[in-house]
Amino acid sequence: MNKEKAVVVISGWLDSTVLLYKIIDEWYEPYAISFNYWQKHSKELECAKKTCEYLWVNHKIIDVSFLKNLLDSSLLNDDEEIPEWDYKEENMKSTVVPSRNLIFSSIAIGYGQSIGAKIVALGVHWGDHTIYPDCREEFIDKLNEVAKISDWHYIELYCPFVNISKTDVVKIWKDLNVDFSLTWSCYKWGEKPCGKCGTCTERLEAFRDNWMEDVLDYN
């Protein structure tokens, strides 16, 4: 039986990397896609690339560098500091890149329609909800309705983590034998993750809640 094609948006972070393993496990033929927008945390792209090479997965890195000058966010702006220590709403709001997930998903949808894929898989997870409006379940549901009718080729979104915490994603991760040394979860550029920013804090909590130690070496 021929495998169905699945476009997987992979950032190189924990969640989307686990998702890629899951898609392969579910017997899809994956087409991974990543986005380079000169984000401060572009170390993540190296991780995405290495994971795809390791898994022998077709991988495209799309240059969307225009976003840096078009969208407003501390993640893109060189003069603005990334907030530390806390992944709470007010603290992290400056890291929102307006409609980033909408833009990346739209490109992935067009790509999927062009290659005749059955689904576009996105690694959005429950922890993103508070801060990032375009990662909420309500948003994903509405975007799915858009995806279904945006081309002659029918396609659907697949977001299995949308109601799962990062702690639970790490649980699945263990089962799938993910090489978690090839993932990144830090908002700051650096050879090693900072261990202080909101997303480092969130990752470390997820490991701790699973009684695991993170293999990454922190600053």
Place this chain on the structure above:
Amino acid sequence: MNKEKAVVVISGWLDSTVLLYKIIDEWYEPYAISFNYWQKHSKELECAKKTCEYLWVNHKIIDVSFLKNLLDSSLLNDDEEIPEWDYKEENMKSTVVPSRNLIFSSIAIGYGQSIGAKIVALGVHWGDHTIYPDCREEFIDKLNEVAKISDWHYIELYCPFVNISKTDVVKIWKDLNVDFSLTWSCYKWGEKPCGKCGTCTERLEAFRDNWMEDVLDYN
């Protein structure tokens, strides 16, 4: 009173150019945005630029050249011929760029949210419905629901031509005193429009139905 900001997606074609005039007439402060994806009809971008200069409107041309290799369409593929003479479904289907309007709208939405705009205006019109799924009213309605919740900043789509034929767009055009020498409506690259492709045929019909002569010089 301060004017509200409006992002206007301008292709340089007839419909979106009329839309820009209409947005100014409705007392918005327009921010025009165009997309360069090395389309065969990139003559349109020159037209968009000239119209924005003529109207003293802030204009960004976004490089989305990655689409050429990512999406499948006779509009992008150098080896494929653009169909001639007829704007009917089967004939024009090869010109569909999967989810092009979804992708461009998403970028415009993110831009609008970043500058605090009230609306994103799109020039989709009734004639596009049959062939381009992502120009239909049903699609626009669903995308509008997505736009409203995709960021902390609330924004809406504005598509006043979605149920209007090109013939009616030309009627409005006359009232707004649009410089229609600065518009393009041909799917083929060339110094002059071909007068044969589906969109040239459609434009010529719209003028004829209005008892007007097109100022463009055809091949």
